[in-house]
Amino acid sequence: MSQCPKCGLQIGLHHSILPGCTCTTAAPFSYPVQTAPEQFMTQGELALRWKISEATLERDRSFKKGVRYMKLGGLIRYRLQDVIDYENACTHEPENKE
Numbered sequence: 367m368s369q370c371p372k373c374g375l376q377i378g379l380h381h382s383i384l385p386g387c388t389c390t391t392a393a394p395f396s397y398p399v400q401t402a403p404e405q406f407m408t409q410g411e412l413a414l415r416w417k418i419s420e421a422t423l424e425r426d427r428s429f430k431k432g433v434r435y436m437k438l439g440g441l442i443r444y445r446l447q448d449v450i451d452y453e454n455a456c457t458h459e460p461e462n463k464e
Contacts, residue, residue: 405446406436412444 412433413420426432427442433452436443 406443407446407449409442409444412449415449 407415409420409423413423423432427435433444434448436445
């Protein structure tokens with residue numbers, strides 16, 4: 367897709383109604399260029415990743431422990447970055463026994 371020469375927005379949808387865009391030369395529709403979308407995992411996907419049961423994740427949530435999660439209209443979702451951060455926090459290095 368091309369970009370508007372005046373405001374730099376990607377030509378697409380709703381270009382003329384975006385805040386701060388005063389150009390009139392662009393196509394009638396555009397969105398700002400976005401970075402990569404945030405990635406989410408379902409309970410089932412996380413259970414497969416960690417090789418545990420979904421019930422374990424449900425129990426962890428009920429006891430307010432484990433990885434952070436989001437509740438979106440009754441759906442449970444885990445941000446991939448939260449999962450990675452939790453995995454890193456749970457990583458232990460063995461002590462040297464010299």
